[in-house]
Amino acid sequence: MIKHAFFILTLNICTFSSLSVSAESNISYVKLLGELQYLISQKQYEEAYNKGKLHYEYLGEPDFDYLLGISALKSGVSAPAVFAFERVVEDKPNWYEARLYLIRSYIAANNLPAANSQALALINAPKPPDRIKTAAQTLLASSQTKQRLAGRAYSQSIELGYGVDSNVNAGTSEESIIIPNLGEFLLSEQSKSTDDNYAKLNYVGRYSHPVDQHSTLLIGVNADWYKFDELSQYDRISSNVSARYQHQRDKTLWHIQANVAPLLLDGQLYRTESSVSGGANYQLNKQASIFSALTVGVMNNAFDDKLDNSFYAFNLGAGYLGKKSYQSVTTSFKNESANIDEGEFNAKQITGIYYQANVLLSPQWQLLAQSGYQWIEHQSEHPLFLEERSDKLLILSSKLKYLANKNLALQLGLNYQDKTSNLSLFEYDRFDTNLSARYSF
Missing domain, CATH: 1.25.40.10 (Tetratricopeptide repeat domain)
Structure with missing residues (x-):
């Protein structure tokens, strides 16, 4: 108890x-x-x-x-x-x-x-x-x-290079030509191929502005300045200003883009190309995609109205993204119509096929290569040669890039063109090699 x-x-x-x-x-x-x-x-x-x-x-x-x-x-x-x-x-x-x-x-x-x-x-x-x-x-x-x-982004780069162009004026290697009903004529030095060294300065600027979760506005500027050692009449500044709106919907990226591309030759405005394009890129899977675009535009030449034209172009292609490379094949068709009757002999249709590869060889080394072939058919006979002109153009280019650090890259560029024609005056081959340094910021 x-x-x-x-x-x-x-x-x-x-x-x-x-x-x-x-x-x-x-x-x-x-x-x-x-x-x-x-x-x-x-x-x-x-x-x-x-x-x-x-x-x-x-x-x-x-x-x-x-x-x-x-x-x-x-x-x-x-x-x-x-x-x-x-x-x-x-x-x-x-x-x-x-x-x-x-x-x-x-x-x-x-x-x-x-x-x-x-x-x-x-x-x-x-x-x-x-x-x-x-x-x-x-x-x-x-x-x-x-x-x-937070999705806004911009980037810029400046490239300074030096190179050799084996055919600055895209001139023929022929010494003379035969003109129907007139006979043989010796060509002037201005019409024949001429080589020269050049310095090159390039600027690229890009700005990306998200409109919403699925849409983006992209603005780009690309400008090239070439200064030749002796042939100063071919000094040029070419630029391209673009504005692009793109919208992602499911697996398809739609876009519409406007471009203005003026060319200054020896300090004077030579021509301006303006265009509008629209297209789409459809992602088949993580690696493969198909894309197409339709472009319409005009070319205005400040020196010769016979070179003014209106054009439309269509391209269709496919791309494949591998572990260390991106490859694409593209076919294109372009129709150029003269704006005045006197320039009809410059009207033409261009059909082309292109292959492009971007290969990461190592963390520091990258190879970019492109090959293309064009069939160029003029729509009216040439007033001097009294024959419709038919050309074929082979394009080969490559760029080997070494990334010294995240901002600086050293580049070796090789470019080759070989043009054949039924009119020998317009045949030429051209080889351009250059070494440059690009700084991105």
């Missing part, structure tokens, strides 16, 4: 002590919450966050995590805020204010897909009040805007 009484007394003492400790702990916890709330109300966020960090034993308590998350987010510490609000939402999924703070924390941490997902979940849920859905829509718009701005 005495033992039984002693046991009951001991149990009561332990229970009382436990309740006392629990009550004291609860009082401390409530007091801590009050202190954190006060500091937050006074905008003393860093002090509140530092105080909350000292009481890691309360992590997992929704009220504590909520206040800890607010103080962390307002202090500019996004990762702990994300973790805190994730714990709150997991324990109390219908605490909508905590979900809004979780979205804000995701945005601050640049986890924009997660922010979008959480915002859409609130917007589409049936229970949240309208004010919560309105706030979620505002946060979704903010997240999507930040996502678009």
